[in-house]
Amino acid sequence: MSSQGGKMKEHIVQCLDFAMGKLTKIWDDIGICQDQRKERAEVVLLHLKNLLEEMVKEEEGLKKNLLQNVETYGEELVTLHKELNIPSVEPKKTLTILQLEKDLRTRVDNLSKMKHERMKILKKLKETDQALCDALCTTPYYIPTGTVPSQEQIKTLEEHITTLTTEKERRATIFGTQKKSIVKMMEALDQLPSTDFERDIICEEDDTFLLSSENMKALKTLHEELEVRQQQNFSTANQLRERVTLLWDRLEVEGAERAKFLSEHAGFKPKTITALREEVTRLEELKLQNIQRFVEAMRREVETWWNKCYYSDEQRAKFKHYKNDNYSEELLEIHEKEVAKIKEYYEENKAMLDRVARREKLWEDMMEFERRAADPNRFTNRGGGLLKEEKDRKKLMKDLPKVEQELDEAIGQWEQENKKEFRLKGMRFMDYVTYQWEEYAKNKEMEKQNRHKRNAKIMEEEMHYGSKPTTPAKRRFLGTTPNKNTPNKQRRTELSIASSRTPNSTLGSRTPNRTRTGLRSRLNDMSRTPGAMTQSRIQTPQSVSRNHTTSVFASPFGPPTRPPRPVTGTKTPKQLRPTPQRMTRKALTDRNETQNPFSQTTMAKEVNDVSVESTGSYKDFANGLNPKSRPNCRSSVVPSSQGVTHLL
Known part of the structure; x- marks a missing residue:
């Protein structure tokens, strides 16, 4: 420095x-x-x-x-x-x-x-x-005032403002919602604002309403009071309407009068409730004038609730006034109390009774399937009805045991909780189910026995009178229509008829050309060797041909007066190679005799069941076909005195 x-x-x-x-x-x-x-x-x-x-x-x-x-x-x-x-x-x-x-x-x-x-x-x-x-x-x-806020104070103030903003929005939302509800309820109740607070809510703008805690509490109280009043009016109106409807039903009031009254007095406003009360009073007066009809209507209602609750005959018999003919107001009140008691029981056990009703519905559906199964006309339905019916039946048979098991478990739990038995028609649930299945089995067995008796009776009548055709066969004189089959088809038809030549064989009417061709050939063969059928009588029903059926069996008679006409206009078929079937047919044909002619007829059923008529010998059978001895014979082919077959 x-x-x-x-x-x-x-x-x-x-x-x-x-x-x-x-x-x-x-x-x-x-x-x-x-x-x-x-x-x-x-x-x-x-x-x-x-x-x-x-x-x-x-x-x-x-x-x-x-x-x-x-x-x-x-x-x-x-x-x-x-x-x-x-x-x-x-x-x-x-x-x-x-x-x-x-x-x-x-x-x-x-x-x-x-x-x-x-x-x-x-x-x-x-x-x-x-x-x-x-x-x-x-x-x-x-x-x-006059102080500089700290950072903590500013932060706290901001949080305070955020809280107030949220609270204001919440209260504003509540106010808007409850205001709309209050306006609607006041309109429904025909009520006008009567206090300054109510006028502030209804008449003033939303922004002017103070969202204070006291106002919000008062708003909530007003809303709850109106809700209670509305609910009371609603309940009262519904009760009065139910009462009016009940009285209408018992008095059998016309639907037009009902609809007019209900349309004029809809809702639950005080004036509507007043009108409903007046209507109830008027109908009550009419009820006293028609007390007998009311008692009978109440008895029908009692019967309905008995059925809903599955009351047994013993339970129903306890209500002795059910058959009381001394009609009075007291008797009507007794019936009304009985209905109320049964309704109360139903409401207490509604969940369980609804499940029982579902099971009963499945049971009724099963019975309906059984009735349909016995109706043969269902096979003529189109549109896949049988397939859908079978699907529904399988689903039902799968669901029914499952529902019964679940219901049994639920009832067991209910009985443990309520310390009493749950009864249907006086029986416990599984006893009731067992009883139904036993009755079902008995009815099935009875139907089976009746069916066997009916079939046996029909068989006996056929043995005595012959079978009766259930559908008319297409009958034409032999040889009137040219056969369109080729020789090979004709030979196959003849072989099929020869292989199925038994009294049990039925020839279907679905192939008339083949049947006539085989029938003419068969008649020609049998006219020469009628004894060939003797061996065929020992064949079993399993030999019946299901591909070639007809309502007329071939009947052997004496030799025709003239040779048969050619079946077709085709050339003579070539010689067939001998086979075991052809050899058997030839051997049977050679053993036929012409002195035992017979005629036998049968009718194929829709399900290809076999209808059989046979006798001990051809002679007895031919004698039985005599029109004089059997005037009720239904055969379409009968022997004539010359031994020639005539088609009726």
Whole structure:
């Protein structure tokens, strides 16, 4: 520091010497005397002295100002730290006055800005908080006036405002919803606002309603009161309508009159309830005038509820007034009490009784399937009805045992909980189910026996009178229509007829051309060898051909009066190779005799059942076909006196 001052001093001296040298030269040139030169040198010295003093004063003033600023900034800094609730920081001791002043000034500026921002935020938050508190009628968040809020206070105030905003929205939503509901209920109840609070709700704008806690409680109370009143009116109106409907049913009032009254008195307004009460009063008066009809209607209702609850005969017999003919108001009341008692039992056990009713519905469906199965006309239905019926039947037979098992378990649990037995028609559930299945089995067995008896009776009649065709066969005289079959088809038909030649064979009417061809050939063969059927009688029903059936069996007779006409116009078929079937047929044909002609007829059923009529010998059988001895014979082929077959 001293070296720097010495240099400055030397520099000043040099400058002074230089200036004084120039001044002296100037003075010499001018010719100023020594006295004047001395005076002028003193003036120069005075100027220099004044200048230095002035400069010193200025620097001293600067120093003083800096020290004053340091003191001021320090005080402000302390205050800001307190207001902002920020811990103070001591400046470094090595700082000069200028550095200290600058540091303090900068910190004061920053804290002042922070204070300004906080106050600005606080003002905005307080305005919002005040508006919310005014709407909700609550106390604003308290922050002392004139103080700078801390960060924690600002954060707490923001949370408070968020809570109030949410609460206001919730209350506004509740108010809007309940206001609409209150308006509707008042309209339904024919009620006008009667208090200032009700008018504030109904007549004023939504924004003007104060969402205070007291108002919200009062709003809720009003809404609940209207709901109770509405529910009471609704219940009363429904009860009155049920009563009116019941009285209408018992009095057999026409539907047009009912519809007119109900359309004019819909809803549950007080005036509607008044009209319903008046109608009940009017109908009650009519009821007294028609007490017998009412009692009988009540008895039908009692019967309906008995059936719903599966009452047994013993339970029904306990109600002795059911057959009382002394019709009076007291008797009607007794029946009404009985209905109410059964209804109460039904409501208490509705879940269980509904499951029982479902099981009963499945049982009835099963019985319906049984009845359909016995109807042969169902096979003529089209559209896949049988397939759908079979699917439904299988599903029912799968569901019924499952439902019975589940219901048995549920009833067992119910009995444990209620400490009493659950009875259907006086029996426990499984006893009732067992009884139904036993009755079902008995009925099936009885139907089976009746069917066997009926079939045996029909068989006996056929043995005596012959079978009766159930459908008319297509009858044409032999040889009137050319056969369109080829020789090979004709031979196959003949072989099929020969292989199935037994009294049990039935020839279907579905192939009339083949049947006539085989029949003509068969008649020609049998007319020559009628004894061939003797061996065929020992064949079993399994030899019946299901592909070739007819309602007329081939009947052997004597030789025809004229040779048979050719079946077709085709050329003579080539010689067939002998086979075991052909050899058997030929052997049987050779053993036929013409002195035992017979005629035998049968009719194929829809299910290809076999109808058989046979006798001990062909002679007895032929004698039995005599029209005089059997006037009731239904054969379509009978022997004539000449031994020629005639088709009726």
